[in-house]
Amino acid sequence: MTTPPTTSEPAKAARRTRPAIDRSQLGLALSAAWVVIALLVPWADLDPAGRRMLAIFGVAVVLWITEAIPLYATAVVIILAEIALVSDEAVWALPAGFDAPAYTTFYAALAHPVLMLFLGGFLLADGAAKFRLDRNLAGLLLAPFGTRPSALIAGLMAITALLSMFMSNTATTASMMAVVLPVVAGLSPDDPLRSSLALSVPVAANIGGLGTPVGTPPNAIALGRLSDDGIGIDFLTWMALAVPLVIIVLAVAWFYLIRAYPARTETVEIRLGGDFDRSRPARVLYLTFALTVVLWLSEPLHGIPSTVVGFVPVVFLLAFGVMNSDDLRQLNWHVLWLVGGGIALGSGVAATGLDRWLVGLIDWSDLPVAALTLVLVVFALVMSTVISNSATANLMIPIGVSLAASDAIAISPVLAAVLIAVACSLAMALPVSTPPNAIAHATGLIETRDLARVGTVVAAVGSALVVFLAPAVWQALGLVP
Amino acid sequence: MVDRVELGVLVVEDEPEVRDAIVRDLAPLGSVLRVESADDVPDAREALEELADDDVVVALVLVDHRLPGTTGVDFLVELDHTPSTRAVRKVLITGQADHQDTIKAVNQARLNHYIAKPWQPDELLAVVRSAVTDFIIATGVDPLPFVAHLDGPRLLEAMTHRGDR
Incomplete structure (x- = not known):
């Protein structure tokens, strides 16, 4: 047996180093401790159902933050716990007088209408990928942008954002980065254009996800929670709210990237796309895609919900x-x-009155509206920079919407839900913030500090817009109450 | 979350200078692949066991055909017929395999690539990058840690079904 090359030894040693406390053990221990605390402490003004829901909510917080178990596993833990503890099938009887929700309402969260909307979006997106519609469309749209680096980055960002409005941000990034990598390989190693190209794709994909209800999960979580309160927002209204924001933030990010990473080369070319697939299934896909989008956008005319x-x-x-x-x-x-799971959490929190109790813990009346929206946005930003965007939305939207629905504060539930969902998508300062960031970072073309800089620019500009400007504009246009 | 998988490459070559040259040529991949070497087939089997004990998943074996005792091709056939190593990519790096040996390697061991000695270091690296990329895509190992070092575009293509989180 001969020795392996010395280069593999440090890497091996680094990989072997484990943190002193295992994250999953920590998460499970904290969860267990929280259940005991939530159920034993005599919380003032919280009835038994509310206490049980408080236990479930705390466990959701711990598990979604620590990822002791996978995110989707936490979602099903929540559903089972709600059925077992606060539904009409509760294994441990609830006091008489509590109007327990039917256990079927918690199962129904898995087939919530908003999830059906997403299912359609997923199938269209996967179909587009299967027949390379995304790649061919991108090639077609990118051609007019020419070969000047700054124009090409603008085109790349616009197209990536457009695709990620309908496909997952992650899939869009993987697909566009696969095209960018060979281009980057042809550039001189010290050309900053390498970094700006590698940053432009994830940033545009993260931001683009905001653009439509099917763009990224936090949008669905916001719409799901609102629809459970009887508030419907159609596809076009969401786009009217979000697309101008997407365009402005993208433009700022583009400007930052071309300034901070001035290209040394004069021209750069991206070869992308090819002949559109003309087979029968591909044509059915194109037609279905077009028909669906037209129907989504024309809801005000025909009234069929998205x-x-x-x-x-x-x-x-x-x-x-x-x-x-x-x-x-x-x-x-x-x-x-x-x-x-997030929708089930929201309905459980509302059915047990835990939301009103949590909101009542703080006297909001002293807080100006702008300060409150700032707090919501910054909190969501910070949280989703570190943990999953969907988990952040799952935890924050139910509470934010209930806060807005209470008399304590003068903002509408729609505004609260939209602001939190937007903030989740604006968080992209670390490689772990979103899968698109992780992909870009894994290419080795950019450092964490590159993501931190552009992520901070996006977060600062985006949150300033949504806190100080957007609500007034949206209200003036009648988009939110 | 699952710990990241460590992938390994096993080089089986009896001549020390040649073995060292192969290992040296693979050094650029040392940060993402564990490269182990063995001088004959029994030593190779032992190395596979040690790698398994270290939780290293062997992605590729590079073997010379002419070895003392069991031949390289026979070792590849053995690997292909063993469930735990069936997915391993197999490359023959040799100057001495005749027609019959090569046919056996292709038909019975599903040989993935044949490198004739003397080899070019760039060619060897390209073959290893491509073969390990194939292994990652075929077996569903998380491609992310390997994007910068192996065939990045193809590994990214393998992630175009991923959802947001």
């Missing part, structure tokens, strides 16, 4: 054999369940 339209591509793509059982199996069901 959650119903969202099931149309599911039916078409499966019935015409465009997508098959393998494609169905590959869908990101775990993302749907994660959102479903």
Whole structure:
């Protein structure tokens, strides 16, 4: 047996180093401790159902922050715990007088209409990837931007953002970075254009996800919570709220990138796309995609909710054999369940009155509205910079919406939900903040500090816009009450 | 969360100078791949066991055909017929395999690549990068830690089904 090359030894040693306390053990221990505390402390003004829900909510906080178990596993823990503790099938009887929600309402969260909207979006996006519609469309749209580095980055960001409005931010990033890598390989190693190209894709994908209800899970969580309160927001209204914000933040990020990383080369070319697939299934996909988007955008004309339209591509793509059982199996069901767990958490919190109790812990009346929105946005930003965007939205949106619905404060539930969802998507200062960031960082082309800088610019500009300017504009346009 | 998987490459070559040259040529991948070497087939089997004990997943074996005792091709056939090593990518690096040996390696061991000696270091690296990339995609190992070091575009393509979190 000969010795391995010395280069592998330090790497090996580094990998072997484990933290003193295992994160999953810590998460499980904290969860258990919290259940005991929540159930034993005689919380003032909180009835037994509320206490049980407080235990569940705290466990959700701990597990989603520590990721002691996978995010989607926490979602199903919540559903089972709610059924076992606060539903009409509770294994441990609730006091008479508490109007326990039917256990079926918690299961129903997994098939919430907003998830059906997302299912349609997922199937369309996977179909687009299967027939390379995304890549071909990107090639077609990128051509007019030419070969000047600053124009090319603008084009790359615009197209990445557009794609990520309909596909997952992660898939869009993986797909666009696969195209960017060979281009970067052809640049001189000290050309800052390498970094700006590698940063432009994840930043645009993260921001683009905001643009439509199906862009990224926090949007669905906001819409789901609002619809449970009887507030429907149509596709077009969401886009009217979010797209101008996407454009402004993208423009700022682009300006920052071309200034901070001035290209040394005069021209750069991205080869992308090719002939559009003209096979029958591909054509059915194109038509279904176009029809679905048209129906989503024309809801004010026909009145069919986007959650119903969202099931149309599911039916078409499966019935015409465009997508098959393998494609169905590959869908990101775990993302749907994660959102479903958040919706179940929100309905449990509302049904037990825990939301009102939590909101009542603080006297909000002294706080100006702008200060409150700032607190919501900054809190969501900080949290989702470190933990999953969906988990942040799952935890914050139910409380934020209840806070807004209470008389304590003069902002509308719609505004609270939208602000939190937006803040989740604006958080991108670390490699762990989002999967697109992780992908860009894994290419080795950028350092954590590059992400930190551009992420801070995006977060600062974006949150200033949504806190100080957007609410007034949205209200003036009648987009939010 | 799952700990990141450590991948390994096993080089089986009896001549010390040649073995060292191969290992040296693979040094640029040392930060993402554990490179182990063995001088004959029994030593190689032992190395596989040690790697398994260290939780290293062997992605690729590079073998010379002419070895004392069991031949390189026979070792590849053995690996292909063992469930735990069936997915391992197999590369023959040799100047001495005749027609029959090579046919056996292709048909019975599903040989992935044949490198004729003397090899070019760049060619060897390219073959190893490509073969380990294939292994990652085929077996579902998380491609992320390898994007910067192996075939980045193809590893990214393998992630285009991922959802947001």
